[in-house]
Amino acid sequence: MLSDVQSHAPDGQPWRITVLRNANGMIATFMDWGATWLSARVPMQDGCVRETLLGCATPSDYLHQDAYLGATVGRYANRIAHARLTTLDRQLQANQGEHQLHGGPEGFDKRRWQIVSQSDSEVHYRIDSPDGDQGYPGNLIADVRFQLDDDNCVSIRYEARCDQACPVNLTNHAYFNLDAHHGDARQHRLQLHADRYLPVDSAGIPNAPLKAVAGTSFDFRQAKTVSQDFLADDDQKAVKGYDHAFLLNSAGDANQPAATLWSADGKLELSVTTSAPALQLYSGNYLEGTRAREQGSYTAFQGIALESEFLPDSPNHPEWPQADCWLQPGDRWESITRYRFTPR
Numbered sequence: 001m002l003s004d005v006q007s008h009a010p011d012g013q014p015w016r017i018t019v020l021r022n023a024n025g026m027i028a029t030f031m032d033w034g035a036t037w038l039s040a041r042v043p044m045q046d047g048c049v050r051e052t053l054l055g056c057a058t059p060s061d062y063l064h065q066d067a068y069l070g071a072t073v074g075r076y077a078n079r080i081a082h083a084r085l086t087t088l089d090r091q092l093q094a095n096q097g098e099h100q101l102h103g104g105p106e107g108f109d110k111r112r113w114q115i116v117s118q119s120d121s122e123v124h125y126r127i128d129s130p131d132g133d134q135g136y137p138g139n140l141i142a143d144v145r146f147q148l149d150d151d152n153c154v155s156i157r158y159e160a161r162c163d164q165a166c167p168v169n170l171t172n173h174a175y176f177n178l179d180a181h182h183g184d185a186r187q188h189r190l191q192l193h194a195d196r197y198l199p200v201d202s203a204g205i206p207n208a209p210l211k212a213v214a215g216t217s218f219d220f221r222q223a224k225t226v227s228q229d230f231l232a233d234d235d236q237k238a239v240k241g242y243d244h245a246f247l248l249n250s251a252g253d254a255n256q257p258a259a260t261l262w263s264a265d266g267k268l269e270l271s272v273t274t275s276a277p278a279l280q281l282y283s284g285n286y287l288e289g290t291r292a293r294e295q296g297s298y299t300a301f302q303g304i305a306l307e308s309e310f311l312p313d314s315p316n317h318p319e320w321p322q323a324d325c326w327l328q329p330g331d332r333w334e335s336i337t338r339y340r341f342t343p344r
Contacts, residue, residue, distance in 0.1 A: 009033050009059070009060075009063075009112060010063065011112055013112065015031055015032070015033060015059040016031065016032040016115060017029060017030070017031055017038070017059070018030045018031075018032075018115070018118050018123040020120060020121055020122065020123065020146070020147075020148040021120055021121075021148070022121070022148050022149060022150045022152065023150045024043055024150060024152060025043040025049075026040070026041065026042050026043060026148065026152050026341070027039070027040075027041045028040050028041075028146070028148045028154055030123050030146055031059055031062075032112055032113050032114075032115055032125060033059065033062065033111075033112050033113075034062065034070075034071040034072060034108070034109040034110065034111065034113070035071070035072035035108070035113040035125040035127070035144050036062060036069070036070045036071050036072070036109070037053065037070040037071075037146065037154075037172055037174050038053070038055050038070055039051060039053055039055055040052045040053045040154065040174075040339075040341065042152060042268065042341045042343065043343070044267060044268065044343045045267070045343045045344070050178070050179075050180040050268060051180055051181065051293070051294075052176055052177065052178055052180070052268070052270070052341060053070060053174055053175065053176060053177075053303075054069055054070075054174075054175040054176075054177060054181070054287075054290075054292070054293070054298060054302065054303040055069055055070060055292075055293045056069060056291045056292070056293055057291070057292070057293050057294075061291045064291060065290045065291050066290075067173075067175070067286070067287055067290045068102060068109055068173035069173065069174075069175060069290070070172065070173060070174050070175070071108075071109035071172070071173050072108055072109065072113070072125075072144050072170060072171075072172055072173075073102040073103055073107055073108060073109050073170070073171055073172075073173055074102075074103045074107060074108040074129075074142060074160075074168070074169065074170040074171075075103050075107070075108065075129060075133070075134065075136050075140060075142075075160075075166065075167070075168055075169070075170075076100070076102075076103055076136075076167050076168065076169045076315070076325075077102055077103070077169045077170060077171040077173075077280075077307065077309045077310075078101070078102065078169065078171075078204075078245070078280060078307070078309055078310075078311075078312035078313075079096065079099050079100065079101050079203070079204050079205055079312045079313055080092060080099065080100045080167075080312075080313055080315060080316070081099055081205045081206070081313045081316060082094075082098050082099060083095075083098065083099055083100035083104075083135070084316070085167065085315050085316070086315075086316050087315070087316070087318075088137065088165075090135065090137065091135055092104060092134060092135030092136065093105055093106075093134045093135045095107075096203065096204075097203060099203055099204075099205060100134075100135075101204075102173070103134055104134030104135065105134070106133075106134060107134060108127055108129070108142070108170075109173070111127055113125035113126060113127045113144070114126045114127065114128075116143070121147060121148055121149070122145060122146065122147040122148070123145070123146050124143065124144075124145045125143065125144050125145075125146075126141065126142065126143045127141070127142050128140075128141055129141070129142065131163075131164070136166055136167075137162075137164040137165065137166050138162040138163050138164030138165070138166045138329070139162065139163050139164075140160055140161065140162040140166060140168070140327075141160065141161050141162075142158070142159070142160040142168075142170060143157075143158070143159040143160070144156060144157065144158050144159075144170065144172075145157040151340060152340060152341040152342065153338050153339065153340040153341075154338070154339045154340075154341075155336060155337070155338045156172055156336065156337045156338075156339075157334070157335075157336045158170040158333070158334065158335045158336070159332060159333065159334050160327060160332070160333040161327070161331075161332055161333075162327050162329065163329050164329060165326055165327070165328050165329065166326070166327055167314065167315040167325045167326050167327070168325065168326075168327045168333045169309050169310045169314070169325055170335065171276070171280075171307045171308055171309045171337075172307070172308075172337070173305060173307060174305065174339075175284060175287070175302075175303030175304065175305050176188075176261060176270060176303060176304050176305070176306070177302060177303045177304070178261060178262070178263035178264075178268040178269075178270060179263045179264050179265060179268075181292075181293075181294060181295075181302065183264060184227070184299075184301050184302065185226070185283070185284060185301055185302055185303050185304045186225065186226040186227035186230060186283060186301050186304075187225055187226075187227060187264035188225065188226055188261050188262060188263060188264055188304060189223045189224060189225050189226075189261070189262040189264075189266075190220050190223065190224065190225075190226050190259065190260070190261050190262075190281075190304075191220055191221070191222065191223040191259060191260045192220035192221070192246050192258075192259045192279065192281065193221065193248060193249045193250060193256070193257050193258055193259065194213065194220070194221070194246035194247055194248050194249055194278075194279070195212060195213060195214070195221070195247070195249055196210040196211060196212055196213060196246070196247045197210070197211060197213055197216075197218045197244050197245065197246045197247070198210055198211070198244060198245045198246075198247070198278075198311055198312065199211055199235045199244070200235075200238065200239060200243070200244060200312070201238060202238045202239060204239060204243060204312065205312070205313060206311070206312060206313050206317070210247060210320070210321075211235075213246075216233060216235075217229035217230075217232040217233050217235075217236060218235070218242075218244065218246070220246075220259075220281075223260070223262070226242065226283055226304065230242075230283070239285065240285040240286070241283040241284075241285040241301070242281045242282065242283040242285075243280070243281075243282045243283070243285060244280070244281060245278045245279070245280045245281075245309070245311045245312055246278060246279050246280075246281060247277060247278050247311065247321070247322065248274070248276075248277060248278060248279060250273070250274070251277065252275050252276070252277055252322075252323060253275070254273050254274055254275040254336050254337075254338070255273065256273065257271065257272075257273060258272045258273050258274050258279055258308075259271075259272040259279055259306055260272070261304065261306070266344060267343060267344050268341065268342070268343055268344065269341070269342045269343075269344055270339060270340070270341055270342075271338075271339075271340045271342070272306055272308075272337065272338070272339055272340075273337070273338045273340075274308035274335070274336065274337040274338070275308075275334075275335050275336050275337070276308035276309050276310065276335050276337060277310060277311070277322035277323055278308075278309055278310060278311050278322065279306050279307065279308055279309070280305065280306070280307040280309055280312075281304070281305070281306060282304070282305040282307065283301055283304055284298075284300060284301045284302055284303045284304060284305070285300055285301065286300065287299065287300050287301065287302055287303060288300040308335065308337040310322060310323075310325040
């Protein structure tokens, strides 16, 4: 459990840490502030334990970083161009220049979530987002459940309801380094089951139609190191590396493989499945200076995020080939993503 000399969060209440354990000795740790995934410690075949997530030394350190380390982000993860829902002619609160990123300046990552229930294997958080929150329409209630099973799988289940039509796109912003934080995470091997990716401009806003990965640096259909084709083309150079959404071939089927990540030494594998239509691959291009758990600060590229989500700016692009990101009154939005850690 994390300790902290600053024992209270900005709302004056203490941090609430939940520790999940399985029969293999894997430990996953979470915090109610931001419904944050703090840690994932995996027992290895040689008897050691690897910390696979980037994180801070204390809960209060999470207030002093802007990398969204392990946070649950919403109402809408990723970017909405010009912070505007064009079909509603509605302005949202901007927090990345003129655009909105990860739900706005006071998004779900900066709130305390209520603990609905917890056990040795699961924690269930809920948040109540009022009408007009960060500019969004409707009173929304969101739930996220983290579960750790005996296959070393962390499952994240999201649900949301709203009394007005509103786009919803919840995800977790964990950064993985399967080499226990040692070295550049671009040395990890990655396989992404996606035939297309979405080009973006320097602000991360989509600026072209979906593009085939074939013949580009974005082709991870066969496993390769993230470093192999790093900064090999203009689409990467615009955002200093990979920070792009891939439209998954699994097309919302959570039983089909979405991605697999391997440590540089090949001794730990992370498999990802999701019901979300896309994964955002982020190579940690702007991690430099972020407060770190076991060192002063992280360097750029020290962790890799694989965020399950809708394509960025989807509320303004109904033509894209994916499920509708708009939650209608009376309906329930659901999504599940599974991260399974396998020592080799």
